[in-house]
Amino acid sequence: MCRGPLVRILAAATAVALVSSCAVRTDQLARNPGTVRMALNGWVGYEASAEVLAYILREEMDYQVQLVRVDEQPSWQAIDQGVIDVIVENWGHEDLMELYGPEGNGTVVDGGPNGNEGVIGWYVPAYVAEEYPEITTLEGLRENTDVFRTAETGDRGEFLGGAPGFVTQDQGMINAFGLDLEIVFAGSEPAQITEVRRRYAAGEPVLFYFYDPQWLQEELDLVKVDLPDHEEGCDADPDSVPCDYPAYDLNKIFRAGFVEENDPAYRFLDNWTWTNADQNEVARMIADEGLDPTEAAEIWVRENPDVWRPWLPEGFGNR
Known part of the structure; x- marks a missing residue:
């Protein structure tokens, strides 16, 4: 055969x-x-x-x-x-x-x-966390969204998304946490990785949606932002999500x-x-x-x- x-x-x-x-x-x-x-x-x-x-x-x-x-x-x-x-x-x-x-x-x-084991969250490069140690907490992030301002987002900090079709509750989290952030979608996983690597090589600040398993996690030194733990039902209203993503088996x-x-x-x-x-x-x-x-x-x-x-x-x- x-x-x-x-x-x-x-x-x-x-x-x-x-x-x-x-x-x-x-x-x-x-x-x-x-x-x-x-x-x-x-x-x-x-x-x-x-x-x-x-x-x-x-x-x-x-x-x-x-x-x-x-x-x-x-x-x-x-x-x-x-x-x-x-x-x-x-x-x-x-x-x-x-x-x-x-x-x-x-x-x-x-x-x-x-x-x-699937983990979705918000990440920053380790060099950003070293310069602004409090930025990996919700309160610290709220006080430092200006660090992530770009020409595209003006007075608001940029949150770099991946592909719009991915599992995401980012806008609901931004709303619930009262963060002065604007989502900019890279458009695809490869495009997002290219942009993150570019900024990482240049030492530029970037806050972005990311996940594991993902091979780039082993190449770059990234830090996950510590947000309120996911609890059952906390994401029921997609317009206001006061919690992090759940862990996925x-x-x-x-x-x-x-x-x-x-x-x-x-x-x-x-x-x-x-x-x-x-x-x-x-x-x-x-x-x-x-x-x-x-x-x-x-x-x-x-x-x-x-x-x-x-x-x-x-x-x-x-x-």
């Missing part, structure tokens, strides 16, 4: 159009049993996970893999419509689980943790029909977990070293058989 190709589909706009239509739900339509359709969300850490999984599915298990590039929320809609089988890194989205999970449409299933989301089929591809993905360090290693090769994603995945797989071989379902371990 020949190994199937990896197909990358640039489908953000297509998927949105597809899943927002009034077509009959296709979750019950049979997929090609030799193909796995995986959402590919727009940050390099997710891509690192997806590429490694796709490489192993192809090279060790003889599956074809379609990586469908699509934003977070449309990924769930695509699973509901039956055109994607798995999201490999989900950041919360309890509202979507209510809509599409067992208490809603019943078309998606919580696949359990993928091993990554990142998880997998499966199409219900894919789980019911229970074939080796599902069992492999169900078995899969890895660490933030694993993901960051692959993500750095892609984003910082400029390797082709498949090449980065191949290198990691070749160097870490003790990590990934236990993910293989029975019957594939000796290949």
Whole structure:
């Protein structure tokens, strides 16, 4: 049996159009049993996970893999419509689980943790924290927002966002904390990283939305701003959020029909977990070293058989 190709589909706009239509739900339509359709969300850490999984599915298990590039929320809609089988890194989205999970449409299933621990927060470079030690507290930040003024924001401090489609409650936090800040979106993860690295190299102040797992955390010396802890319900009003982001045990989301089929591809993905360090290693090769994603995945797989071989379902371990 020949190994199937990896197909990358640039489908953000297509998927949105597809899943927002009034077509009959296709979750019950049979997929090609030799193909796995995986959402590919727009940050390099997710891509690192997806590429490694796709490489192993192809090279060790003889599956074809379609990586469908699509934003977070449309990924769930695509699973509901039956055109994607798995999201490999989900950041919360309890509202979507209510809509599409067992208490809603019943078309998606919580696949359990993928091993990554997700942290979202506000960060500054360590040199900013050294110059203004109080700036990493809420009161200190409130008194020093002028440090982050730019030509674009004028009398207000700049808060550098990433991609508008990411999980974010930043405006609600700015409102609730009474901070004289204006959000400026970089537009994408790569654009934000480029801007943060530029300012870091120049020793310029920058306050920005960021997260872990993320390979840049291991390159730059960053300090997370200490904000009031997240408590259940504190983010209920998106216009006023008086708390930090929650911690996330990142998880997998499966199409219900894919789980019911229970074939080796599902069992492999169900078995899969890895660490933030694993993901960051692959993500750095892609984003910082400029390797082709498949090449980065191949290198990691070749160097870490003790990590990934236990993910293989029975019957594939000796290949």
